[in-house]
Amino acid sequence: MTKVLLPVDGSEFSDRALDYVLDMARGEVPLDLHLVNVQLAIDSGHARMFVSDDDIAAYHRDEGLAVLKPYRARLDAAGVSYQWHVLVGHAAQSIARFAKEQKFDRVVMGTHGRSGMTQLLMGSVAQNVIRRLKIPVALVK
């Protein structure tokens, strides 16, 4: 059983990462697949002053579920069983921490595959995740 973490963000790159995981699921090794979306934390004292933690959590949950919906539909259609999670925090940091704490075997994630200046300007969650982890991380372009 390979424990696989698939972080998605609603972009076409995540779609392709899912294609790849669906391919893996057809292979011989059974997968323990976890679909995850990270919602960026509202690190604003002001928002927290006027809106309750419950409401902020509910907001993150709704937004996260909306992102996960199409991926879940595709996994359900393919008959692949999986678990899903909505996390809140810094994107790369949360993915890496979750992978470590839950002892995943590998991470599969989409990447925009930009390089050079664009990479520098846009940053990359995937690069940041790789830097934080020792387990194999498959980047799907």
Added chain:
Amino acid sequence: MHEVALADGGFWLSVAQIIAIDILLGGDNAVVIALACRRLPAEQRNKGILWGVLGAIALRLALIFFALQLLALPFLKIVGALLLFWIGVKLMQPEPEVSAEGVDAPQHLFGAIKTIVIADAVMSLDNVIAVAGAANGDMLLVTFGILVSIPIIVWGSKLVLLLMDRFPVIITLGGALLGWIAGKMIVTDVVLAPLFQALPHGLHYVSAAAGALGVFIVGTRRARRTPPGPLEQVAGGRHPGDANKVNTRK
């Protein structure tokens, strides 16, 4: 007045500073507006957002007007500079210290608008003090600062969050920028200005640099004291068979 500023290039520097301030301090307005309107019925939600945004803009205009009048009074630039210093330190903290336990999102339009307007008043205060400081009394710059902040209030929230997530260094630079403005502001106070007049010309830069460095040091120290919290999971489940949901709301 700004003709003078234009000549030494300081005008464009102020423009850049004001845009940076608007981005750093304006992002949470939109988040609060969206959150306050969450529980409203769908047909009232857009109305709540519209009135909330209009209220935010009106409040900001009123506040900047008062701020400019007040900053001309003795000692108030010192107070403003200290406030700005604190706002810079606060900006650099990873986890907010306050939390609104038990304050639920209002379910009526009026309640939502009330929440938005009160929140706006508090949030705009940060922005207004900083803009007033960076503009240094130039009305053209003040107007520009307010105009730039409006689209950020309306559409900017997710973009600002994303930017800060990818480039945490922005927050540090932003904190230092607020310290810089605070340092410059303090020496122009009506009471202190004559004292500094006798001293060499570049002194306000020394003061500004001290402000930036001060925010950087205090901000990083305080941030380091906060231990990282547990990973926050707001929802989860298993498919097929949504049996063990984690932490979901009833």
